Amino acid sequence: KLRTFALVNQKGGVGKTTTAVNLGTALAAMGRTALIVDLDPQGNASTGLGVERGQRARGTYEMLLGGVSAGDTVVPTAIPRLSIVPASVDLAGAEIELVNADRREHRLNEALSSIAGKYDYVLIDCPPSLNLLTLNALVAVDALLVPLQTEFYALEGLSNLVQTVERVKRSFNPRLELAGIILTMFDRRNSLSEAVSQDVRAHFADRVFETMIPRNVRVSEAPSHGLPVLIYDHRCLGAQAYIQLGAEFLRRFDGV
Amino acid sequence: KLRTFALVNQKGGVGKTTTAVNLGTALAAMGRTALIVDLDPQGNASTGLGVERGQRARGTYEMLLGGVSAGDTVVPTAIPRLSIVPASVDLAGAEIELVNADRREHRLNEALSSIAGKYDYVLIDCPPSLNLLTLNALVAVDALLVPLQTEFYALEGLSNLVQTVERVKRSFNPRLELAGIILTMFDRRNSLSEAVSQDVRAHFADRVFETMIPRNVRVSEAPSHGLPVLIYDHRCLGAQAYIQLGAEFLRRFDGV
Numbered sequence: 001k002l003r004t005f006a007l008v009n010q011k012g013g014v015g016k017t018t019t020a021v022n023l024g025t026a027l028a029a030m031g032r033t034a035l036i037v038d039l040d041p042q043g044n045a046s047t048g049l050g051v052e053r054g055q056r057a058r059g060t061y062e063m064l065l066g067g068v069s070a071g072d073t074v075v076p077t078a079i080p081r082l083s084i085v086p087a088s089v090d091l092a093g094a095e096i097e098l099v100n101a102d103r104r105e106h107r108l109n110e111a112l113s114s115i116a117g118k119y120d121y122v123l124i125d126c127p128p129s130l131n132l133l134t135l136n137a138l139v140a141v142d143a144l145l146v147p148l149q150t151e152f153y154a155l156e157g158l159s160n161l162v163q164t165v166e167r168v169k170r171s172f173n174p175r176l177e178l179a180g181i182i183l184t185m186f187d188r189r190n191s192l193s194e195a196v197s198q199d200v201r202a203h204f205a206d207r208v209f210e211t212m213i214p215r216n217v218r219v220s221e222a223p224s225h226g227l228p229v230l231i232y233d234h235r236c237l238g239a240q241a242y243i244q245l246g247a248e249f250l251r252r253f254d255g256v
Numbered sequence: 257k258l259r260t261f262a263l264v265n266q267k268g269g270v271g272k273t274t275t276a277v278n279l280g281t282a283l284a285a286m287g288r289t290a291l292i293v294d295l296d297p298q299g300n301a302s303t304g305l306g307v308e309r310g311q312r313a314r315g316t317y318e319m320l321l322g323g324v325s326a327g328d329t330v331v332p333t334a335i336p337r338l339s340i341v342p343a344s345v346d347l348a349g350a351e352i353e354l355v356n357a358d359r360r361e362h363r364l365n366e367a368l369s370s371i372a373g374k375y376d377y378v379l380i381d382c383p384p385s386l387n388l389l390t391l392n393a394l395v396a397v398d399a400l401l402v403p404l405q406t407e408f409y410a411l412e413g414l415s416n417l418v419q420t421v422e423r424v425k426r427s428f429n430p431r432l433e434l435a436g437i438i439l440t441m442f443d444r445r446n447s448l449s450e451a452v453s454q455d456v457r458a459h460f461a462d463r464v465f466e467t468m469i470p471r472n473v474r475v476s477e478a479p480s481h482g483l484p485v486l487i488y489d490h491r492c493l494g495a496q497a498y499i500q501l502g503a504e505f506l507r508r509f510d511g512v
């Protein structure tokens with residue numbers, strides 16, 4: 001059963017963090033326990049879930065390179081059944097430190113192994129890069145989910161991402177699979193959105209989630225309140241789409 | 257006189273590439289010679305200016321680590337007076353190779369010094385990260401321009417960026433200054449856009465460009481044709497805004 005997922009796309013601003021935060025919230029709302037791992041030095045997932053600066057002293061950096069056990073980095077969020085390993089400020093320096101570190105690709109996998117079993121699902125939010133942090137995530141998980149903005153530049157990077165996944169699968173993590181592509185910021189009025197979506201479905205068929213996340217301003221307002229949009233405004237189109245995405249996620253992965 | 261600029265923001269998807277491509281085009285249209293340096297492994301600026309895969313064999317990677325002189329990496333674009341150093345596929349591996357390289361922060365500065373004088377302006381498009389590639393850009397330039405999407409997560413990263421610039425200024429490049437913030441994907445109907453814009457102007461005063469780039473679908477369609485929006489549809493709101501940005505850029509930096 002696929003239980004640990006990385007949200008990966010080297011293209012920036014495609015909705016990785018927004019999807020990690022809101023899919024995690026939807027799964028928790030449907031009675032599953034979920035853990036978010038914030039692996040992006042920007043710490044947006046930590047902010048989006050209302051984790052104060054003071055609560056981030058022990059986070060992903062300390063777990064990867066600071067000798068702190070994963071269990072000691074997990075903090076609860078305001079959402080029942082949803083916890084997070086926050087990103088502390090030091091994570092910005094992790095990439096360079098990892099290059100010459102021992103077992104540099106396996107550190108996250110080893111750190112998480114002590115706690116991953118305690119949650120129904122683990123979602124790792126990655127930075128916009130195919131760097132050592134993202135590589136650590138790809139080694140640690142069962143599968144990856146690719147949030148894809150329905151725009152041209154985002155589409156261009158997809159083949160590069162697929163090749164990287166194949167390389168990681170061969171060299172480090174044989175169970176790794178591209179489990180799903182999630183179309184984000186979809187705008188029905190925009191012919192480019194439609195064209196990109198058709199192109200992606202032609203190549204990836206049923207790996208593309210049926211549920212598309214529409215562009216919806218309430219989604220982008222929610223983080224300034226430290227809340228997932230499901231809590232900030234559960235009636236809006238964006239929240240409804242993420243609830244639907246949670247249901248589709250469970251249909252795809254919970255039953256197998 | 258400020259002549260070399262880096263487009264920097266570790267937040268992804270804020271309009272770094274779109275601004276490099278279209279500001280460069282606007283400056284060329286106004287009679288200046290300009291060079292774009294594509295320092296992002298995604299190679300979006302190269303795509304946005306129609307550089308074919310076959311023309312990217314010698315690019316920023318080869319200039320940084322492959323011993324090729326900068327002059328041998330420059331290719332013309334379809335726009336008169338606008339040239340580019342494209343991003344080849346190997347750039348994805350540069351970050352890890354740079355960590356243990358000699359004078360790792362100065363390689364771009366040294367490589368560009370042989371050609372920078374040939375252009376009125378040099379614009380370096382950076383990846384969404386404060387990594388060694390971006391550090392190389394910050395060491396090599398006179399100033400940085402920060403494209404800023406008027407959204408909450410983008411605002412959150414600004415203080416971190418400012419601190420990084422201060423550190424680089426102290427340790428590597430005393431002339432470095434944050435010369436301008438450019439508000440992108442601005443949507444008048446969206447109160448968040450308005451709030452972010454007021455917040456940024458309160459902190460950064462006249463370093464924030466008067467010209468704001470509106471969200472405009474033609475801007476995001478242009479790259480799929482390998483054209484800057486100024487050429488793809490010069491009458492649209494996005495193109496007009498970038499022409500205005502070019503004029504404001506020259507008012508700010510050309511006369512001094």
Ligand SMILES: Nc1ncnc2c1ncn2[C@@H]1O[C@H](COP(=O)(O)OP(=O)(O)OP(=O)(O)O)[C@@H](O)[C@H]1O
Pocket residue numbers: 011012013014015016017018019040044126127128184185186213214215216217219220221223238266267268269384407408409410
């Ligand atoms: N469905 C949506 N509708 C409107 N705005 C959205 C939507 N999804 C995300 N956003 C906004 O778009 C921006 C980019 O989203 P987000 O930060 O989640 O992307 P990301 O891929 O995590 O970015 P990065 O590459 O910087 O990590 C954010 O400001 C976010 O609030």
Ligand SMILES: Nc1ncnc2c1ncn2[C@@H]1O[C@H](COP(=O)(O)OP(=O)(O)OP(=O)(O)O)[C@@H](O)[C@H]1O
Pocket residue numbers: 010011012013128151152153154267268269270271272273274275296300382383384440441442469470471472473475476477479494
């Ligand atoms: N003014 C605009 N109106 C509409 N779409 C825009 C605008 N500016 C940029 N875009 C689109 O938004 C997306 C993000 O822009 P762009 O790729 O230039 O950002 P970036 O900061 O370079 O991203 P990255 O962090 O991945 O390098 C692209 O698909 C682009 O076409």
Ligand SMILES: [Mg+2]
Pocket residue numbers: 016017018040044126127
């Ligand atoms: Mg993110």
Ligand SMILES: [Mg+2]
Pocket residue numbers: 272273274296300381382383
């Ligand atoms: Mg870019």
